[in-house]
Amino acid sequence: MARLTLTDIRKSYGGTEVLRGIDLTVADGEFLSLVGASGCGKSTLLRIISGLESPDAGKIALDGRDVGSATPKERGVAMVFQDYALYPHMSVAQNMAMPLIMARLPMYARLPGARWLTPNHRGTRSGVAAQVERVARQLRIDHLLDRRPAQLSGGQRQRVALGRALVRDPSLFLMDEPLSNLDAKLRVEVRREIVELHRASGLTFVYVTHDQTEAMTMSDRVALLRDGRLLQVAAPGTLYADPASVEVARFVGTPEISLLPAVAEPGGLRIGTVLAPCAHGLTSGRDVIVGLRPEALAPVGMPALQSPGGRGPRLRLELAVEAVEDLGAEVVIHARLRDFPDLAVRMRSQKTLERTGPVPLPDHLTAEAPLSALLMFDAEGQRLRDPAPVQMAGAQ
Ligand SMILES: Nc1ncnc2c1ncn2[C@@H]1O[C@H](COP(=O)(O)OP(=O)(O)OP(=O)(O)O)[C@@H](O)[C@H]1O
Numbered sequence: 001m002a003r004l005t006l007t008d009i010r011k012s013y014g015g016t017e018v019l020r021g022i023d024l025t026v027a028d029g030e031f032l033s034l035v036g037a038s039g040c041g042k043s044t045l046l047r048i049i050s051g052l053e054s055p056d057a058g059k060i061a062l063d064g065r066d067v068g069s070a071t072p073k074e075r076g077v078a079m080v081f082q083d084y085a086l087y088p089h090m091s092v093a094q095n096m097a098m099p100l101i102m103a104r105l106p107m108y109a110r111l112p113g114a115r116w117l118t119p120n121h122r123g124t125r126s127g128v129a130a131q132v133e134r135v136a137r138q139l140r141i142d143h144l145l146d147r148r149p150a151q152l153s154g155g156q157r158q159r160v161a162l163g164r165a166l167v168r169d170p171s172l173f174l175m176d177e178p179l180s181n182l183d184a185k186l187r188v189e190v191r192r193e194i195v196e197l198h199r200a201s202g203l204t205f206v207y208v209t210h211d212q213t214e215a216m217t218m219s220d221r222v223a224l225l226r227d228g229r230l231l232q233v234a235a236p237g238t239l240y241a242d243p244a245s246v247e248v249a250r251f252v253g254t255p256e257i258s259l260l261p262a263v264a265e266p267g268g269l270r271i272g273t274v275l276a277p278c279a280h281g282l283t284s285g286r287d288v289i290v291g292l293r294p295e296a297l298a299p300v301g302m303p304a305l306q307s308p309g310g311r312g313p314r315l316r317l318e319l320a321v322e323a324v325e326d327l328g329a330e331v332v333i334h335a336r337l338r339d340f341p342d343l344a345v346r347m348r349s350q351k352t353l354e355r356t357g358p359v360p361l362p363d364h365l366t367a368e369a370p371l372s373a374l375l376m377f378d379a380e381g382q383r384l385r386d387p388a389p390v391q392m393a394g395a396q
Contacts, residue, residue: 002062002076002171002204003028004049009058011044011228018044020228022058031198031205032233033215035251036225042208045225046174049206050077062171078170082177084161086149093132093145096164100128135163138200139193155186162197173201176208191218212252216240224248240293246381249291255332257375258292258345269374272340276315278371288384289377294332294348296373300366304359305331305349307368314368319345324361331359338364 009022018041026032034042047053049060051072060068067075086095136142139159149157158178165173178194179187195218198205209215215222216236223233224247232244236252243249249257262269264282269275271290282288297317298307319335322344333347347367351359376384 003064004172004204004206005059005061005064006045006049007059007061009045009048009055009060011041011048011053011055018228019048019055022228022230024223024230024233026204026206028063029202029204031195031207031218031220033207033209033219033222034225035209035212035215035222038210040225041228042210042225043176046079046176046206046208049172050079050174051075052079076168076171077174078165078168078172079174079176080158080161080165080178082180084149084157084181086157086160086164088149091146091148092136092141092152092160093129095149095160096132096135096145096167097128099164099168100131131167132163135166138166139163139197153186154182155190158182158190159193162194166197166201170203173198173203173205174208175205177210178207179209179211179214187214194218213254216252222252224251243291243375244383246289246291246377249375249377253293255294255334255346255348258294258297259377260290260292260343260345262288262290264288269376271315271317272337272343274315274317274337274339276371276374277313278374280376282384287379289379289381291375291377292345292369292373293375294346297345297347297367297369298349299333299347299361300368302349302359302361302365304352306352307349308370308373311370313371315371315374316366316368317345319365319367321361321363321365324359326358331361333361335365335367 004026006022006024009019010017011019022045034045036042044053048055051067051070059066062075087098133142136145139162141156141159141163144152144156149160152160161178179190182190191214207218219236221233221235222239224231224239226247232239232248239248239252243252246259260271262271264280264284264286265275266284267275268277269280269288269290296308299305318338320338320341321333321335323334325332330348330350333349335345335347337343337345378384
């Protein structure tokens with residue numbers, strides 16, 4: 001177990017600054033995902049944590065101990081990559097045993113023929129075998145121990161790679177896109193297994209992915225990285241409901257949040273030709289961006305679809321429907337404001353329980369969102385938390 005602390009980590013390649021001052025603490029036993037678009041610096045940060053790469057500046061500490069100059073082995077860090085990196089000519093058992101053999105046996109005793117010449121190490125070898133079997137049982141690959149990697153499915157290979165990292169009882173488990181080579185169904189399965197592994201082992205996990213769904217479903221907290229900077233570090237639900245910026249709001253959630261440019265007026269926020277009757281405390285004429293999650297907005301007068309709950313005043317939009325995706329239990333509607341077709345919105349509505357078939361939708365519809373569901377950002381995209389939009393006194 002380990003608490004990881006990163007302080008002002010910086011790294012450049014050539015003249016390009018890839019990490020621009022990362023401050024992050026991962027609690028003992030926490031599952032933290034590092035998520036962000038390709039090239040944002042996720043793998044570089046993970047390699048720096050592991051000790052495979054050195055930062056240009058900054059401090060790395062495990063349980064308060066500076067490990068900046070320690071090797072990966074001294075840090076007690078295990079790492080799993082997307083390409084498994086298994087030895088093809090070795091059995092599963094041999095692949096899993098390799099890190100223990102390297103760590104426990106002296107150089108001459110690691111040679112293949114040395115097993116008969118080194119009776120003193122028989123005990124070590126049987127200890128290694130027992131440890132491999134224990135971890136293999138935990139990952140449910142104990143029936144595959146005699147096979148070679150080529151005789152395994154992708155998911156089984158990934159489990160072997162996880163097992164090989166686990167046998168050494170690491171203090172910190174680092175994973176770099178471990179599921180990206182698996183098909184969609186298997187990915188969901190192994191995702192669950194990794195979560196279970198985390199729960200059962202109690203280890204600190206740092207998990208790199210560019211897949212927001214993976215990050216949101218697996219982690220205690222998600223750290224969103226963009227151009228070498230952390231945009232927000234928070235629990236998945238907080239990232240979704242309480243994003244610090246438009247960038248975070250856009251990255252998290254499918255379909256994407258709708259972002260509508262608005263202007264502050266004394267009576268509320270003007271979006272296109274519509275006035276959202278909310279108190280905001282902003283200077284009149286100030287430009288803001290209003291964010292609406294797709295489930296906040298729902299068509300009015302359609303009994304086949306559930307409407308978002310909540311009382312109080314609402315934002316009411318007249319929409320022209322552009323496309324409808326029927327996903328079985330819910331529909332996703334892409335639409336534009338009728339009087340302001342530059343503004344696009346996305347809605348996601350659950351079907352009512354008795355409704356299982358397709359839901360016919362008109363070309364035009366009225367949709368409403370509770371004002372409490374509006375997220376406000378300034379013109380630069382930073383969240384406006386105070387003042388948040390609140391119900392106007394006397395508004396219906
Ligand atoms: N050894 C290196 N030498 C030069 N540039 C590098 C090196 N390693 C990474 N980079 C560059 O640093 C940037 C960040 O790379 P990194 O691999 O950390 O990104 P990433 O977020 O993990 O991306 P991906 O999701 O595509 O793996 C990229 O522009 C990459 O080209």
